[in-house]
Structures are given as C-alpha cells and as structure tokens.
Amino acid sequence: MSFDIIRSGRAVFHVTDLEKSKQFYDALGFIETEATEKEVYLRGLEEHNHHSLLLKQRETPALEVISYKVRSEGDLDKLAAKLQREGNELIWLQKGAQKAVGRAFRYQDISGLPIEFYAEMEAVERKLQHYHLYKGAKVQRIDHFNCMVSDVEKAHNYYINELGFSCSEYTAGEEDKIWAAWLHRKPSVHDVAFMNAPGPRLHHVGFWLSDPMSLIDGCDVLASLGYGPSIERGPGRHGLSNAFFLYLRDPDGHRIELYNGDYFTGDPDFEPVRWELDDPMRQTFWGHEAPDSWFDEATEVLNVYTEKKVALQEAKLKKRKPTFVI
Numbered sequence: 001m002s003f004d005i006i007r008s009g010r011a012v013f014h015v016t017d018l019e020k021s022k023q024f025y026d027a028l029g030f031i032e033t034e035a036t037e038k039e040v041y042l043r044g045l046e047e048h049n050h051h052s053l054l055l056k057q058r059e060t061p062a063l064e065v066i067s068y069k070v071r072s073e074g075d076l077d078k079l080a081a082k083l084q085r086e087g088n089e090l091i092w093l094q095k096g097a098q099k100a101v102g103r104a105f106r107y108q109d110i111s112g113l114p115i116e117f118y119a120e121m122e123a124v125e126r127k128l129q130h131y132h133l134y135k136g137a138k139v140q141r142i143d144h145f146n147c148m149v150s151d152v153e154k155a156h157n158y159y160i161n162e163l164g165f166s167c168s169e170y171t172a173g174e175e176d177k178i179w180a181a182w183l184h185r186k187p188s189v190h191d192v193a194f195m196n197a198p199g200p201r202l203h204h205v206g207f208w209l210s211d212p213m214s215l216i217d218g219c220d221v222l223a224s225l226g227y228g229p230s231i232e233r234g235p236g237r238h239g240l241s242n243a244f245f246l247y248l249r250d251p252d253g254h255r256i257e258l259y260n261g262d263y264f265t266g267d268p269d270f271e272p273v274r275w276e277l278d279d280p281m282r283q284t285f286w287g288h289e290a291p292d293s294w295f296d297e298a299t300e301v302l303n304v305y306t307e308k309k310v311a312l313q314e315a316k317l318k319k320r321k322p323t324f325v326i
C-alpha cells in the first residue's frame with residue numbers, strides 16, 4: 001500500500017437531546033474537550049487528540065460518519081487518488097471546515113457506510129495521570145467500530161486487499177462464507193468489525209478501558225444515576241477477541257461498548273482465528289445468550305452526499321443469529 005491508515009479515529013453521532021446525551025457520556029467518564037450549543041466533543045482519558053466522539057444536535061438520531069486517521073497529508077492524498085481511480089466520489093473538507101480536524105475527505109464505502117479519512121487533529125493535554133478526573137468507567141480511548149453490512153465477505157476482501165487491513169478473527173457461516181470479520185490496522189484485534197445483517201448500519205463504537213474493574217465501576221455508577229435500563233448486554237467475556245465487554249445504549253439508542261482484554265496482533269505471521277457461528281463460546285465465553293435487541297437494533301447511517309438516511313439492503317447470508325446448542 002502506498003498509504004498508511006493508522007487506526008479508527010472518531011465517530012460523529014446525531015443526537016436529539018444534546019444535554020441528555022452530554023450527561024450520559026459524562027457519567028460514563030468521558031472527558032469533554034469542548035462544547036457549543038449544538039455540538040459536544042468528547043475524548044478518553046489517555047487521548048491526546050481533540051476528540052474521538054462528536055455529538056451533534058439534530059432532529060433524528062443517526063451516524064453521520066466514522067473516521068480513520070492516516071499517517072500524513074501525503075497518505076491522505078494517495079488514498080484519495082486511489083479511491084477516485086476506483087470511481088468513488090469524494091467530498092473534501094478543508095482545514096477549518098470542521099473544528100479541530102485538518103483536511104479530510106468523506107465517501108460512501110463498498111458497503112454503503114459513511115467513511116471519513118483525516119491525517120491531522122488538534123492536540124490536547126492527555127489526562128492519563130490526572131487521576132482526580134477519573135470517574136464512571138474511566139474511558140481511556142476509542143478502540144473500534146462494529147458495522148452491520150449486507151455482504152461481509154465483500155467488505156472483508158476490500159478492506160484487506162485494497163485498504164491494507166489484516167484479519168484477526170472471523171466467524172464462518174453457511175457454506176463456509178464469512179459471517180463476521182474483525183479487521184485491524186493498529187496491532188489489536190480490530191479497528192472495524194463487519195457482521196452479517198441488513199445494512200449498512202453502525203452496530204456500536206467500542207471504547208477501551210484499562211481493566212475489567214473499570215467496567216464494573218461503570219455499571220455501578222450508571223445504575224446509581226438511574227441509567228440501569230441503558231445496560232443492554234454484559235458484563236461478560238467474548239470468546240471471539242477475548243474481550244471483557246459491556247454494551248450500553250445512549251439516550252438515542254446509539255450503542256457503546258466498553259471493552260478491554262484483547263491482545264497483540266502485530267506479528268506478520270499471525271493467523272486469523274476461525275470460529276463457527278453456532279459455537280456458544282464465540283459470542284460469550286461463559287455461554288449465555290445475547291438479547292435479541294443486540295442482533296436486531298443498530299444505528300442508521302447517513303449518505304455523505306445527500307445527508308439522508310441510507311436505505312437498508314438485505315443480508316446476503318440468511319442466518320441472522322447463532323443457534324445455541326446449550
């Protein structure tokens with residue numbers, strides 16, 4: 001590859017009650033970098049970039065875009081040229097068009113997801129050792145996006161062969177087709193995962209915590225503030241990725257995962273781990289089932305050209321959920 005995508009960088013959510021959302025994310029332990037009447041910029045404690053989650057006040061909830069950081073302005077230009085050669089229409093946002101973000105471009109990817117690439121984001125003070133600011137789940141940094149797409153194998157092949165991602169783990173479904181795939185650029189289990197479902201939709205954004213106890217503390221604080229119903233699934237341990245997880249729904253239903261416990265994947269001879277869809281230890285190592293909402297509900301995404309919601313396409317593989325054998 002002549003360009004270098006570094007990592008997942010930020011997500012931009014549309015929310016219908018900014019104040020309510022702000023309180024929810026504050027309870028979780030995010031740092032508020034900056035806020036205006038219509039926007040809130042959030043980051044984790046160890047993050048040195050301006051934000052990893054941007055909330056925008058709008059009429060209806062949606063995902064505006066998910067963004068990846070590339071190594072340099074030159075990488076951004078090379079990636080843009082490649083995507084244009086493939087026939088993609090790019091929307092350029094010059095430096096200053098978005099708060100704290102340098103030059104960036106957006107496009108609709110091969111699955112119909114709204115994607116943005118940028119090289120530069122304003123630096124801010126890291127709060128890693130400001131322990132007096134630690135609260136809630138002590139959210140440290142953005143880790144990954146999980147997206148529902150209609151053709152996982154197509155997305156998997158494109159991200160690996162054309163964008164330079166590597167596969168850490170995958171789930172085999174009917175006729176040995178890929179039902180879900182976990183792909184990374186940074187040496188962790190993933191920057192993005194794709195799952196078979198009507199799509200394109202955003203299933204969740206994962207944020208990394210330093211230890212499982214922070215996740216438990218997050219549950220306690222959320223419950224004591226009346227956010228108990230926001231806890232959708234977990235805490236638990238995924239078989240796939242080994243992650244200790246908790247899934248939450250924010251006031252607009254956007255799903256956030258609190259996550260830790262995955263592992264190093266940077267060796268070039270690392271072989272992707274295969275799971276069978278119906279292996280009960282794949283979803284949850286301890287064997288208990290996920291609620292139906294976790295498979296059925298997700299955030300709708302916007303078309304970057306029209307700013308309207310993208311119509312869903314049926315999932316290519318018929319099986320939508322695992323059949324548990326215990």
Ligand SMILES: [Fe+2]
Pocket residue numbers: 144146204206257259
């Ligand atoms: Fe996740």
